[in-house]
Amino acid sequence: MKILFISQYFHPEVFKGNEIVFDFAKKGYEITVLTAKPNYPKGDFFKGYNFFNKREEVINGVKVLRSPVFPRKSGKTIPLALNYLSFIFFSYFTVLFRLKEKYDIVFVQQLSPATMALPGLWVKKRQKIPLVLWVLDLWPESIIATTRFKKGRLINYIDKLVRKIYAKSDIILVSSKSFKESITKKCESTKTIEYFPNWAEDVFVEVKESNLELPKLPEGFNIMFAGNVGDSQDFESILEATKNTKNENINWIIVGDGRRLSWLKGQIEERSLSNIFILGRYPLETMPHFFKKADAMLVSLRDIPVFGITVPAKIQAYMASGKIILGMINGEGNELINDSNCGYAVPAGDALSLSKKAILVSKLSEKEKRIMENNALSFYQNNFAKNKLFSQLDLLFKKLNKQN
Secondary structure (H helix, E strand, C coil), rough: CEEEECCCCCCCCCHHHHHHHHHHHCCCEEEEEEEEECCCCCCCCCCCCCCCCCCCCCCEEEEEEEEECCCCCCCCHHHHHHHHHHHHHHHHHHHHHCCCCCEEEEEEEEECCHHHHHHHHHHHHHCCCCCCECCCCCCCCCHHCCCCCCCCCHHHHHHHHHHHHHHHHCCCECCCCCCCHHHHHHCCCCCCCEEEECCCCHHHHHCEEEEEEECCCCCCCCEEEEEECCCCCCHHHHHHHHHCCCCCCCCEECCCCCCCCHHHHHHHHCCCCCCCEEECCHHHHHHHHHHHHHCEEEEEEECCCHHHHHHCCHHHHHHHCCCCCCCCCCCCHHHHHHHEEECECCCCCCCHHHHHHHHHHHHHCHHHHHHHHHHHHHHHHHHHHHHHHHHHHHHHHHHHHHHH
């Protein structure tokens, strides 16, 4: 079976779709990737890439067609808009002149921006093949939540565009069960929408021995946050929780970086917080070894409606590592942590409750901690194991191809 995989982001950028592509290629699928020149997350082209070169390459046996783009740079409005628009513009010509093969299915990994799905619509129309859309971010909800654009012509235009994308898709996969309600409102009630959640990367499931020298964690009960230090993660509330636990022998460890890192460092110094430590960014393959050193893991998102229907992928990574999870998050992510009995989740922005749960977890007996850790791993294996999810996707592709 021949599949065209479309996403603005692909290896060496780290996204879930990479694993689908390489795993399914090993299964015997003939996969071609249409993507952009890699420049996420730092905003500049990866080493060895520029605007003009490497328009076509083979990675792990997979043919990759790259459309030129303007790099996202700092991520501010104008360069980011140019980045998004340039992918659409140049991908149009890629679809017209560089796609020589006939495919059976076009599969789109739709992150931000949702417009990255447009080349998928063009291929579907030209080749008269089914389109599978994997929605990992809701538009225009995400724009409304994270930018100054709350309503008006731009939001209305994006809403109409997204409705068209949904309408033209044969099957829509959603990474969060809560996405279904939003998408259903934008398309026909007969549209096939299936739950296809995130999974943990292999490094968290098949942990290998490492000789890497990692920073030593301080004495005490260590709660670790791993990932992007951005606006969405609500570090204002995390700092409040840090302050509330400064006399409880609890440390808050930050592994990662992002646009708010310098602000965070300034706040730590300004507030004289001695129980929060920033370790910086480390490669993905080191994360299981960091997690092993931590007593509990932290996930947080702001109190914004769209985040209440979002499940951060780090929850699956934490579960696969068999870790206790503390969450300051609304909606489905909150329910996931509490229902699996692998930790405690409090409402988004509730720093006081997070502090209390942190203290509670720090005082659990070793037996109680082991029970929570086992619950995390068991829940992951039963609900998010990659082999189960990929088997589900494999059956979906075969069924769709047979119908076509």
